[in-house]
Amino acid sequence: xxxxxxxxxxxxxxxxxxxxxxxxxxxxxxxxxxxxxxxxxxxxxxxxxxxxxxxxxxxxxxxxxxxxxxxxxxxxxxxxxxxxxxxxxxxxxxxxxxxxxxxxxxxxxxxxxxxxxxxxxxxxxxxxxxxxxxxxxxxxxxxxxxxxxxxxxxxxxxxxxxxxxxxxxxxxxxxxxxxxxxxxxxxxxxxxxxxxxxxxxxxxxxxxxxxxxxxxxxxxxxxxxxxxxxxxxxxxxxxxxxxxxxxxxxxxxxxxxxxxxxxxxxxxxxxxxxxxxxxxxxxxxxxxxxxxxxxxxxxxxxxxxxxxxxxxx
Amino acid sequence: xxxxxxxxxxxxxxxxxxxxxxxxxxxxxxxxxxxxxxxxxxxxxxxxxxxxxxxxxxxxxxxxxxxxxxxxxxxxxxxxxxxxxxxxxxxxxxxxxxxxxxxxxxxxxxxxxxxxxxxxxxxxxxxxxxxxxxxxxxxxxxxxxxxxxxxxxxxxxxxxxxxxxxxxxxxxxxxxxxxxxxxxxxxxxxxxxxxxxxxxxxxxxxxxxxxxxxxxxxxxxxxxxxxxxxxxxxxxxxxxxxxxxxxxxxxxxxxxxxxxxxxxxxxxxxxxxxxxxxxxxxxxxxxxxxxxxxxxxxxxxxxxxxxxxxxxxxxxxxxxxxxxxxxxxxxxxxxxxxxxxxxxxxxxxxxxxxxxxxxxxxxxxxxxxxxxxxxxxxxxxxxxx
Numbered sequence: 001x002x003x004x005x006x007x008x009x010x011x012x013x014x015x016x017x018x019x020x021x022x023x024x025x026x027x028x029x030x031x032x033x034x035x036x037x038x039x040x041x042x043x044x045x046x047x048x049x050x051x052x053x054x055x056x057x058x059x060x061x062x063x064x065x066x067x068x069x070x071x072x073x074x075x076x077x078x079x080x081x082x083x084x085x086x087x088x089x090x091x092x093x094x095x096x097x098x099x100x101x102x103x104x105x106x107x108x109x110x111x112x113x114x115x116x117x118x119x120x121x122x123x124x125x126x127x128x129x130x131x132x133x134x135x136x137x138x139x140x141x142x143x144x145x146x147x148x149x150x151x152x153x154x155x156x157x158x159x160x161x162x163x164x165x166x167x168x169x170x171x172x173x174x175x176x177x178x179x180x181x182x183x184x185x186x187x188x189x190x191x192x193x194x195x196x197x198x199x200x201x202x203x204x205x206x207x208x209x210x211x212x213x214x215x216x217x218x219x220x221x222x223x224x225x226x227x228x229x230x231x232x233x234x235x236x237x238x239x240x241x242x243x244x245x246x247x248x249x250x251x252x253x254x255x256x257x258x259x260x261x262x263x264x265x266x267x268x269x270x271x272x273x274x275x276x277x278x279x280x281x282x283x284x285x286x287x288x289x290x291x292x293x294x295x296x297x298x299x300x301x302x303x304x305x306x307x308x309x310x311x312x313x
Numbered sequence: 314x315x316x317x318x319x320x321x322x323x324x325x326x327x328x329x330x331x332x333x334x335x336x337x338x339x340x341x342x343x344x345x346x347x348x349x350x351x352x353x354x355x356x357x358x359x360x361x362x363x364x365x366x367x368x369x370x371x372x373x374x375x376x377x378x379x380x381x382x383x384x385x386x387x388x389x390x391x392x393x394x395x396x397x398x399x400x401x402x403x404x405x406x407x408x409x410x411x412x413x414x415x416x417x418x419x420x421x422x423x424x425x426x427x428x429x430x431x432x433x434x435x436x437x438x439x440x441x442x443x444x445x446x447x448x449x450x451x452x453x454x455x456x457x458x459x460x461x462x463x464x465x466x467x468x469x470x471x472x473x474x475x476x477x478x479x480x481x482x483x484x485x486x487x488x489x490x491x492x493x494x495x496x497x498x499x500x501x502x503x504x505x506x507x508x509x510x511x512x513x514x515x516x517x518x519x520x521x522x523x524x525x526x527x528x529x530x531x532x533x534x535x536x537x538x539x540x541x542x543x544x545x546x547x548x549x550x551x552x553x554x555x556x557x558x559x560x561x562x563x564x565x566x567x568x569x570x571x572x573x574x575x576x577x578x579x580x581x582x583x584x585x586x587x588x589x590x591x592x593x594x595x596x597x598x599x600x601x602x603x604x605x606x607x608x609x610x611x612x613x614x615x616x617x618x619x620x621x622x623x624x625x626x627x628x629x630x631x632x633x634x635x636x637x638x639x640x641x642x643x644x645x646x647x648x649x650x651x652x653x654x655x656x657x658x659x660x661x662x663x664x665x666x667x668x669x670x671x672x673x674x675x676x677x678x679x680x681x682x683x684x685x686x687x688x689x690x691x692x693x694x695x696x697x698x
Contacts, residue, residue, distance in 0.1 A: 059512040061678055078515070086512035092505035097325060108317045109513045153509060 011072050012036035012192040013058065013161055018067030019216075020053055027053040029216035031067075035194045037160070040187035042203040042210040043196040046303050050216040051196045052089055055163050058194075059086050071161060082110050085159035089166045089196075091150050093138045100125060100134035103152050110157035117156065124152040129178055144175050151179060155186070162186055164195035168202055180206050200296040210295070214303045228292035232268030233301065235294070237261070238279040239287040250278040255297075265297065266290070314514060318522025319529065326493065327530055335489075336534050340541040347545025359385040362421050365392030365402030373408065376428045384424050472644055473615070479565050479638035480611040482538075486569065487576050487634060488604055490531040494577045495584035495597055497523060498673075503588055507677050516674040520666075524577045531573055532566070561641045564651065568641075571655065572634025574662045576600065582669030585676040586684040596683065607632035611639050619645065628654050630661035 013035040020028045028050040035041050045051050056062045058069055060081060071080045094102055100121050107117030125131045128148040133141060138149060147170060154162065162183070168176050184206065187193045194211075197203050203210065204224060212220045220227055236252070239261040247257065252266040252275070266275055272290055279288060293301065326332055364386050366374055371390065378388045389402050397405045397414050404421060405412040411425060438448045501507045510519055539562070579600040587596045607626060614620035626632035627640050633654050640646035672689040679688075 056508075056678075059508075061508070061511055081512060084512065086509060088505060088508035088512075090505040090508075092507065092509045094325075094500075094506055095504055105317070105321055106509065106513070109314065109510070111314075150509075 012039065013194065014070045015054065015058070016068045016070075018054070018057055018069065019065045020050075020057065020062055021065055026216050028057070031213060031216065031218055033211045033218065033221060035161070035192040037072075037192050038187055038190050039209060040184060040193045040207040041195075042207045043194050043213075044198075044200070044203065044210055044299060045196075045213040045219075049213045049303075051213065052165055053216075054213075055086075055165050055194070055196070058161075058163055059084065082157070083159055084161045084163060085154035085157070087150055087154045087162075087164040087167055089169075091146055093146060093149060093153070095139035096137055098135055099130060099138055099141070099149055102138060103149065103156050106153045107156040112157055120156045120158070121152070124155050125149075127155075127182060128152050129175075144171055147171060148175065148178070151182065155182070160191050162191055162193040162195070164193070166197060167195055168197055168199050176202065200294075200299055204295040212299060212302055219302050224295055228295070228298055231293050231298055231301065233293055233297075234266040234270070234272065234290050235292070235297065236264040236266055236272075236275055236279065237287070237289045237291070238264075238285055240282065241284040241286050244283040247279075247282045250274055261287075265293065314518055315522045315525060318514075318519060319526035322497070322523055322526025323530055326497075326527065327533075332530070332534075336537055339534075339538045343538065343541035344545045344548070347542075347548050359383055360420070361385050361387065362404075362418070363387045363389060363402045364421075364425065365389045365396050365405045367392060367405065367407040370406045370408035373406070373429060373432055376432050377406075377425065379428075381424065383420060386421075386424075472642060475561070476639045476642035477611075477615055479561070479642045480635050481608070483565070483569055483572065483638050484604060484608045484611070484635045486531060486535060487572055488601065490527055490573060491576045491580035491600060491604070492593075492597065494523065494527055495580040495593060495600075496590070497527070498581050498584035499587060499590055499593055502585060502677060503590060511677065516677060517670060520578070520581055520670065520673055523581065524574060527577060528570065528573050532570060535566070535569060561638070561644075564641050565638045567655065568634055568637050568658075571658045571662065575630055575634065575658060575665055576604065578662065578665045578669045582672040582676075585673045586689060588679075588683075592683055603631035604635070607635035611635055614639075628657055630658045630665075633658050 015031060015033050017030050017032050018028055019026070019030055031050065031054060033041075043051055043054075053062055057064055058076065060076065060078075069076045071083070074080070097105070103121035103125060104114075104117045107120055108114065112120060122131070122134075125134055128151050130141070130145050130148045130152070133145060138146060141149065147167075151164075151167065154164065164183070167179055167183070171179060180202070183193055183195065208223050208225070210221070210224055210227070211218065235255075236249070243259040245259065247262065248254075249262075249264045251270045252264045255263040255265055257263075262279075264275070266272065276288060276290065279285065292298075359380060359382060362384055364377055366377070366388060368391060374388055374390060378386060380386050389396060392402055392405060394405060394412070396402045397412060400414075403418060404425070406425060411417070411422065435445075435448065438451075443451070501510065580597065583596050583598075583600050584593070587593065610620075610622045610626050610632065614623045623636050623639060627636040627646065627650070637646070637651070637654050637658075641651060675689050676684040
């Protein structure tokens with residue numbers, strides 16, 4: 001029955017209708033999502049939405065109440081998990097172990113031979129940019145460098161599936177750029193990558209696809225450009241040649257106003273023509289644009305919408 | 314896989330300063346203790362003394378110069394009071410009196426009196442017509458065999474010491490290595506490295522590898538300590554350890570290995586229930602308590618072999634790792650009882666692995682507050698083992 005739909009392409013990670021309740025909290029509630037091979041998908045949701053539970057479930061660390069998780073068409077098991085690279089939300093490394101020794105150790109646990117693990121560890125430490133600290137204890141490294149080591153640990157066995165819980169949290173722009181490049185490379189090489197993040201600008205830059213969840217349920221999924229285009233709201237951005245003093249938009253919510261420029265969120269069905277006319281009437285305009293909302297605004301709209309809808313339930 | 318984990322435990326723990334320091338201290342301390350006993354007990358080095366003899370005492374120069382195991386005398390003949398006063402000699406002997414400058418040296422005083430007495434006995438025997446041979450026969454020592462009702466024969470004291478050392482050492486080692494085990498589990502949990510570990514391996518593999526690795530280190534440390542003990546005893550040749558005591562050493566090792574398997578698992582389980590090192594002390598109580606009970610039974614029964622608490626406790630897995638060595642070193646445990654007690658302990662390890670494994674795999678991914686026993690046991694959200 002579950003294997004009946006054989007005609008459907010099942011490559012990559014497929015999560016089907018999973019649910020998990022902890023006591024009175026329904027952490028995940030019938031969530032379905034897919035990360036095909038080569039896809040790089042941002043996993044978004046407010047705190048407590050069920051992202052970490054979902055990621056842990058893929059790693060076999062959550063006993064699900066229902067649902068299935070498969071990889072390339074077969075249910076995920078211990079053998080499959082050897083092919084997964086995992087970066088937990090709270091970093092996890094042995095503080096009093098040397099950097100390279102630690103990466104080699106995790107390579108060995110993933111089934112690599114000693115020499116293989118050594119070579120892969122050297123490669124990845126170089127790639128994440130901490131090869132000069134290979135013989136330092138992990139606890140001697142800065143938080144950002146520890147995070148680079150954590151990524152090396154997740155990548156040491158060249159996994160086909162990367163599950164990264166908040167990989168960018170706490171990284172400086174240079175380190176974030178380095179990590180972004182590595183993650184994108186892995187996806188290009190055919191791995192499935194699912195990563196969660198609260199840094200929506202980074203997500204927008206890095207990936208084309210997102211999955212947004214709230215309250216343990218799927219809220220939206222698809223290409224960011226499609227989601228933005230499909231949004232009924234619009235963003236009006238205007239810049240005047242000279243300060244305009246006070247200005248009140250005809251409709252919508254003022255997001256930002258500093259006298260010289262303004263950003264207004266226009267609600268669904270708003271009259272765009274009169275909104276533009278209203279802005280122009282305030283003074284000579286040098287720039288004006290009406291565009292779909294950015295990911296951050298889209299996210300806020302989607303999530304707030306679902307949370308409001310959840311209240312009576 | 315399990316070996317990869319065990320190897321990491323051996324390498325990182327074995328390289329730690331704490332482990333190396335404790336092992337070195339134990340090794341050196343045992344040798345030092347034996348050497349100290351030897352020097353305090355006198356050893357073979359006899360003390361040098363100088364005996365001044367006047368012309369009147371000249372007949373005894375020969376016998377007095379012989380010395381014994383405690384004293385190595387130098388004789389100054391033709392001495393007088395002036396030599397005594399300026400410290401040339403320790404004592405002045407004139408055949409009838411011993412003259413001291415200050416209070417007498419008791420050891421030297423006894424020695425001279427004994428030599429003089431022996432010389433007098435020989436002279437009087439000759440006067441009575443007895444030759445040296447007859448005299449020797451007259452003073453031939455009478456050998457009395459020593460029999461003890463407790464069956465220990467002459468080994469009893471050594472056996473008592475061996476029993477006490479075995480029980481106390483096992484107690485201490487189990488406590489120390491149990492704590493190491495717990496600290497290791499808490500370290501993995503508090504540093505969150507456990508999440509990365511469990512993404513690749515199962516909790517049972519992790520637990521097994523840790524027990525194996527620490528077990529190898531613990532036995533290694535024990536062997537080093539035993540080698541120290543043997544070297545120490547070899548330096549002090551006067552203490553003869555009966556072969557019966559050495560025969561219990563392999564049994565002690567087997568008991569320790571099984572006891573370690575049992576207690577390390579228990580300590581791992583209680584360690585998995587807390588997330589911070591600060592909570593370790595209170596968390597370890599349930600595992601530490603039975604060990605302390607065993608220790609108190611052992612210590613309080615040292616003076617009274619055959620104590621029923623020891624007999625019963627040597628079969629209960631929580632106390633047998635400590636009480637079994639006590640009874641075997643004492644030599645009052647029949648072979649079938651040893652076999653039965655070891656079998657019970659071995660089977661209990663499997664029971665403990667089930668029980669502790671259940672708690673361990675539930676508690677590992679729970680962070681924050683301490684996991685309650687009820688939660689850990691009900692085990693609803695456990696990781697698959």
